[in-house]
Amino acid sequence: MAALSDQLLVVAIFAYLVAMICHAAEYALGNRAMVGRTVVRPARERVLVGAGVGGAGGTGPGAEPPRVEKVPAADVDRGPGRAALAGRIAVAVTVLGALAHLGVITTRGIAADRMPWGNMYEFVLSVTFVGATAWLVVLSRRPAIRHLGLFVALAMVLLLGVAGLVLYTPIVPLVPALNSYWFVIHVTAAVLSSGLLLLAAVPAVMYLIRNGYEQGKRSFPYTLGARVPAAATLERLTFRLHTFAFPIWTFAVMAGAVWAEAAWGRYWGWDPKETWAFISWVVYAGYLHARATPSVKRNVATWIAVLGFATMLMNLFGVNLFISGLHSYAGVN
Amino acid sequence: MTLVEDRVAAPEQPPPRRPNRLWALLRNSWRQLTSMRTALVLLFLLAVAAIPGSLLPQRAISAEKVNAYFVQHPKLAPVLDRLGAFEVFASVWFSAIYLLLFTSLIGCIVPRLRDHYRALRAVPPAPPRHLRRLPQYASWSVAGSGDARSGGGDDEEGTARAIAAVLRRRRWRVAVRGGTVSAEKGYLKETGNLLFHVTLLAVLVGVGYGAWYGWHGNRLLVGGADKAFCNTLQQFDEQGLGPRVDDGDLPPFCLELTDFKASYLDSGQPKSFSATVRVDERGRPSRSATFSVNSPLRLHGANVYLLGHGYAPIIRYTDRYGKSLTSIAPFPTTDAMLTGEGVATFQDVNIDPKTGKRDPNQQVAFEGIYLPTMPDQPPYVRSVFPAERSPGLMLIPYRGNLGLEAGIPGSVYQLDQRQIRTGKLKQVGDGKLLRPGEKWTLDDGSSVEFVGSRQFVTLSVRYDPGEKIVLVSSALLLVGLMLTLTGRRRRVWFRVLPADPSAQSPAGGPDPDRAADSNGGTAAPDPALSDPLSESTTARSSFVEAGGLPRTDYSGFAEEFNQLVAAVRRAGTQEESE
Numbered sequence: 046m047a048a049l050s051d052q053l054l055v056v057a058i059f060a061y062l063v064a065m066i067c068h069a070a071e072y073a074l075g076n077r078a079m080v081g082r083t084v085v086r087p088a089r090e091r092v093l094v095g096a097g098v099g100g101a102g103g104t105g106p107g108a109e110p111p112r113v114e115k116v117p118a119a120d121v122d123r124g125p126g127r128a129a130l131a132g133r134i135a136v137a138v139t140v141l142g143a144l145a146h147l148g149v150i151t152t153r154g155i156a157a158d159r160m161p162w163g164n165m166y167e168f169v170l171s172v173t174f175v176g177a178t179a180w181l182v183v184l185s186r187r188p189a190i191r192h193l194g195l196f197v198a199l200a201m202v203l204l205l206g207v208a209g210l211v212l213y214t215p216i217v218p219l220v221p222a223l224n225s226y227w228f229v230i231h232v233t234a235a236v237l238s239s240g241l242l243l244l245a246a247v248p249a250v251m252y253l254i255r256n257g258y259e260q261g262k263r264s265f266p267y268t269l270g271a272r273v274p275a276a277a278t279l280e281r282l283t284f285r286l287h288t289f290a291f292p293i294w295t296f297a298v299m300a301g302a303v304w305a306e307a308a309w310g311r312y313w314g315w316d317p318k319e320t321w322a323f324i325s326w327v328v329y330a331g332y333l334h335a336r337a338t339p340s341v342k343r344n345v346a347t348w349i350a351v352l353g354f355a356t357m358l359m360n361l362f363g364v365n366l367f368i369s370g371l372h373s374y375a376g377v378n
Numbered sequence: 379m380t381l382v383e384d385r386v387a388a389p390e391q392p393p394p395r396r397p398n399r400l401w402a403l404l405r406n407s408w409r410q411l412t413s414m415r416t417a418l419v420l421l422f423l424l425a426v427a428a429i430p431g432s433l434l435p436q437r438a439i440s441a442e443k444v445n446a447y448f449v450q451h452p453k454l455a456p457v458l459d460r461l462g463a464f465e466v467f468a469s470v471w472f473s474a475i476y477l478l479l480f481t482s483l484i485g486c487i488v489p490r491l492r493d494h495y496r497a498l499r500a501v502p503p504a505p506p507r508h509l510r511r512l513p514q515y516a517s518w519s520v521a522g523s524g525d526a527r528s529g530g531g532d533d534e535e536g537t538a539r540a541i542a543a544v545l546r547r548r549r550w551r552v553a554v555r556g557g558t559v560s561a562e563k564g565y566l567k568e569t570g571n572l573l574f575h576v577t578l579l580a581v582l583v584g585v586g587y588g589a590w591y592g593w594h595g596n597r598l599l600v601g602g603a604d605k606a607f608c609n610t611l612q613q614f615d616e617q618g619l620g621p622r623v624d625d626g627d628l629p630p631f632c633l634e635l636t637d638f639k640a641s642y643l644d645s646g647q648p649k650s651f652s653a654t655v656r657v658d659e660r661g662r663p664s665r666s667a668t669f670s671v672n673s674p675l676r677l678h679g680a681n682v683y684l685l686g687h688g689y690a691p692i693i694r695y696t697d698r699y700g701k702s703l704t705s706i707a708p709f710p711t712t713d714a715m716l717t718g719e720g721v722a723t724f725q726d727v728n729i730d731p732k733t734g735k736r737d738p739n740q741q742v743a744f745e746g747i748y749l750p751t752m753p754d755q756p757p758y759v760r761s762v763f764p765a766e767r768s769p770g771l772m773l774i775p776y777r778g779n780l781g782l783e784a785g786i787p788g789s790v791y792q793l794d795q796r797q798i799r800t801g802k803l804k805q806v807g808d809g810k811l812l813r814p815g816e817k818w819t820l821d822d823g824s825s826v827e828f829v830g831s832r833q834f835v836t837l838s839v840r841y842d843p844g845e846k847i848v849l850v851s852s853a854l855l856l857v858g859l860m861l862t863l864t865g866r867r868r869r870v871w872f873r874v875l876p877a878d879p880s881a882q883s884p885a886g887g888p889d890p891d892r893a894a895d896s897n898g899g900t901a902a903p904d905p906a907l908s909d910p911l912s913e914s915t916t917a918r919s920s921f922v923e924a925g926g927l928p929r930t931d932y933s934g935f936a937e938e939f940n941q942l943v944a945a946v947r948r949a950g951t952q953e954e955s956e
C-alpha cells in the first residue's frame with residue numbers, strides 16, 4: 046500500500062503536469078475567455094412554476110415578465126476549436142490527477158491505519174487535494190474561468206513536487222500527542238480551509254494581474270492577464286472563496302485550541318505555529334474588512350488576501366522547517 | 379459583504395457657543411480611532427507585531443532558549459530584552475495595539491448596536507418612486523375580483539394584502555401602505571456581524587480573566603508513596619500565579635504516582651503514555667486515576683497534564699563505616715531515547731560513629747548517565763531505546779564538600795561547579811558502568827550499588843477560570859461569523875395600481891433609461907409584454923409592479939426575486955380560481 050501510494054503520487058504529479066501543458070496550449074492557441082463580454086439576448090421564457098396551471102379557467106396571468114438576460118457567456122467552447130479542445134483535455138486530465146491524488150492519500154491512510162494527516166508530507170498532500178477538488182467544483186459552476194487552470198495546475202505541480210522531494214516521510218503511526226479525535230477535527234478543518242485558501246489565492250493573484258492589464262499595463266506579469274476573465278469577475282470569485290474558507294479556518298484554529306488545552310494544558314500558548322495561525326487569521330480578517338470598506342480600493346484589499354496566503358505558506362513551510370516548537374512533528378529534520 | 383453605507387450622520391447639533399478646541403480634538407480623535415481604516419491599520423499592526431514572537435525565543439515558552447540566545451548574542455540580546463522582544467505577547471507595545479484595536483471596536487459597535495436595534499424595530503421603508511430603476515423589476519396585470527365600479531382602491535389594497543401574506547409566509551418583514559407592500563429580509567447579517575464583534579471582545583475578557591485568576595505549576599513526580607506531591611507552591615519546581623491568586627487559593631490535593639506505562643515502536647517512537655496516580659482531594663475518599671497525553675486528570679479546581687517522563691535510578695551508597703543511604707534522584711532526559719543525566723548526592727555520610735561528628739569534606743556524590751537501553755558497544759553514553767531493555771548506569775564518583783551548606787541555591791541535577799573548580803570537591807577515580815544489582819567498591823572501601831530504577835513523570839498543574847468564557851464566546855463568534863458572511867440583506871417592494879390608463883403614467887411603457895442600460899440589470903420590461911393595455915380586460919384589473927434591491931453583494935438575488943414574483947403571482951391566481 047505504501048509503495049502504491051508513492052507511485053500514485055508520481056501519477057498525480059504527472060497528470061497535473063499534463064493538465065498544465067494542455068492549459069498552456071489552450072492559452073497559446075488563443076481561445077479568448079469570453080467572460081465579461083456581455084451577450085444580450087432575450088431569455089428563454091422562464092417557466093414560472095404553476096403560472097399556467099393554477100388558472101385552469103384561462104384566467105392566468107396575462108403577461109410573462111419580460112426580460113433581457115445578460116448571459117454570463119459560459120460557452121467558452123465556442124472559441125477556436127483546437128484551443129477549446131486543449132482546454133477540455135486539460136480539465137479531464139486534472140480530474141484524473143485529482144483521482145490519483147485521492148488515491149495517494151487513501152492508500153497512505155490505509156497503509157498507516159490512521160487519518161493520513163500525521164506529518165507535513167501528508168498535510169501538504171491533503172491541502173493540495175482539497176485545492177484541486179475545490180477548483181473542479183468551482184469550475185463546474187463557472188466554466189468561464191477555465192483559463193485559471195493553468196495556474197492551479199502549476200501550483201499543484203509545485204506543491205506536490207516539494208512534498209514528494211523535500212517533505213517525504215515514511216509511514217509511521219502518530220505520536221501520542223496527535224492521538225486525539227480533536228486532532229482529527231482540527232486537522233480536517235485546517236486541511237480544508239488551507240486548500241480553499243490556496244485555491245482562493247489563484248484568482249486573487251490573477252485579479253491583480255488582470256487589473257493591471259485592464260489599466261493598460263503591458264509589461265511582464267500583466268501580459269499574463271490578456272486571456273483571463275475580467276478583473277471584476279476574478280475579484281468576486283476571490284471574495285466568495287475567501288468568505289467560504291475563512292469561517293472554516295476560524296474553526297480550525299478554535300479546534301486546535303481545544304486540542305491544545307487537552308494536550309498541553311493551555312488553549313493558547315503562542316507557540317510559533319499558533320502565532321502564525323493567529324497572524325494569518327488577523328490578515329484574512331483584515332482582507333474582509335478592507336473589502337467592506339468603500340474607501341479601500343479593491344486591489345489593495347486583494348493584496349491583503351495574497352499576503353494572507355503568504356502567511357499561510359510561512360506557517361506551513363517556514364515554521365515547520367525553520368522554527369522549533371511544540372508542533373514540530375512535521376517529521377522533517 | 380455590505381456595501382457599507384456610511385451611517386447617516388447624526389443631525390447637526392447647534393454649534394456650541396464657544397467651540398472648545400480640546401473637545402473638538404478629542405472628538406475628532408475618537409472618530410478617527412473608530413473608523414474602519416484605523417481598525418484595518420491596527421489589525422495589520424497586530425499581525426506584524428506578533429511576528430517577532432515566533433522568530434525569537436519567548437520566556438513564557440522556554441526560558442532556557444532565551445538564556446541560550448543571550449549567550450549566543452551577548453550584544454544584541456540585552457537590547458532586544460529591553461524592547462520586550464522576549465516577552466512579545468506581554469509587551470507594552472503589543473498590548474497597546476490590541477487595546478487600541480478593542481477600544482476602536484467598542485467605539486465602532488456601540489453605535490452600530492444602537493442603529494441595528496432601531497432597524498430591527500423599524501418598518502421597511504415605503505417604496506421608491508420608480509421601481510423600474512431598481513436592479514430587479516417585474517410587472518404584470520391581475521384580473522380584478524370585484525367589479526370595476528367599486529373603485530376607491532379597495533381592490534388594490536386587497537391585492538397588496540395578499541402579496542404581503544405571501545411574503546410573510548416566506549419570513550419577510552412586511553409593511554403594507556395602501557396599495558404598496560414593502561418588505562425586507564436579512565437582518566441576521568448585521569445581527570451576526572455584531573455578535574461576531576461582541577464575542578471577539580468576550581474572548582479577550584475571558585483571556586484576561588484567566589490570566590488574572592489562573593495559575594499553573596510544573597512538577598517532576600517520581601513514583602512511590604515516599605515521593606508523593608501535594609499542591610502547594612513550595613512543591614512546584616516552577617510556577618506562575620495570576621495577580622489575583624495566592625498560595626492559599628490553590629485547591630488542596632495530593633498525588634502519588636503509582637504506575638506509568640509507555641509503549642514504543644521499534645524505532646523508539648512513542649505510541650502511548652499513561653500515568654496512574656492515587657489522588658487525595660480534601661473531603662473526598664482517596665481514589666486511583668489514570669490519565670495520559672490528550673486526556674488530562676481533571677480535578678476540582680485544577681487539571682493535571684502529563685508532559686513527559688523519564689527514569690530515576692535507585693543508588694545505594696554504603697560508606698566506609700558501613701552505613702547505607704539510598705538516593706532516588708530523577709535523571710532528566712536529554713534525548714528521545716530517554717538518556718538521563720543527573721546526580722546522586724550523599725551529604726550525611728562518612729560520619730565517624732565514635733565521634734558522631736560529620737566531616738563536610740567527606741561528602742560523596744555521583745554524576746551519572748542513565749541508559750534505559752545500553753548500546754551493544756561502548757561508548758555507553760547514549761541510550762538506544764526509550765524503554766528499559768538493558769539498563770545501565772554510568773557513574774563518576776566525587777568526594778569532598780558539596781557546597782550545599784553555603785545556602786546558595788543550585789540545580790539539583792548538577793554538582794556545584796564552583797566546588798569542583800576550587801578543588802573542594804574532587805573526582806575520585808574514573809567512571810564505571812553498572813548494571814542493575816551490580817556493586818562497585820571505591821578506593822576508600824565504601825561502595826555504591828545500582829539497585830534499580832523508578833519512573834518519573836513531568837506534570838503541569840493548571841487552572842484557568844477564563845477557559846469557559848473563551849470557549850463559549852468562540853463558539854458564538856463562529857456562529858456570528860457564518861451569519862454575517864452568508865447573510866444577505868435585501869428589500870423588495872410591490873405596488874398595485876389600477877389598470878386604468880390614466881393611472882398608468884408611472885408604470886406604462888418601457889422606461890427609456892432602463893432599456894438603454896443594457897448591462898445594468900438582469901430584467902427590464904419588454905414593451906410588448908409589459909404594456910397592460912395590450913391585454914383586453916373585461917373586469918377591472920390591476921397592474922402590479924415589483925422591484926428588488928439587494929443591499930449586500932448577492933449574486934443570487936435575481937433568482938430569488940424571480941421566484942418570489944412567481945410565488946406572488948401563483949398565489950394571486952389561486953385565490954382567483956377559488
Ligand code: HEM
Pocket residue numbers: 327329330333334337379380381382412413414415417421479480482483484486487571575578862863
Ligand atoms: C478586533 C479586531 C477585529 C476583527 C478581528 C474583525 C473582524 C471582522 C471580520 C472577519 C469581518 C467580516 C465579516 C463580514 O465581512 O461581514 C468584519 C466585518 C466588519 N467589521 Fe470588523 N473586526 C474587528 C474590528 C472592527 C472594528 C474596530 C470595526 C469598526 C471600525 C469593525 C467594523 C466592521 C464592519 C462595519 C464590518 C462589516 C463589513 C460587512 O458588512 O461586510 N470591525 N470584521
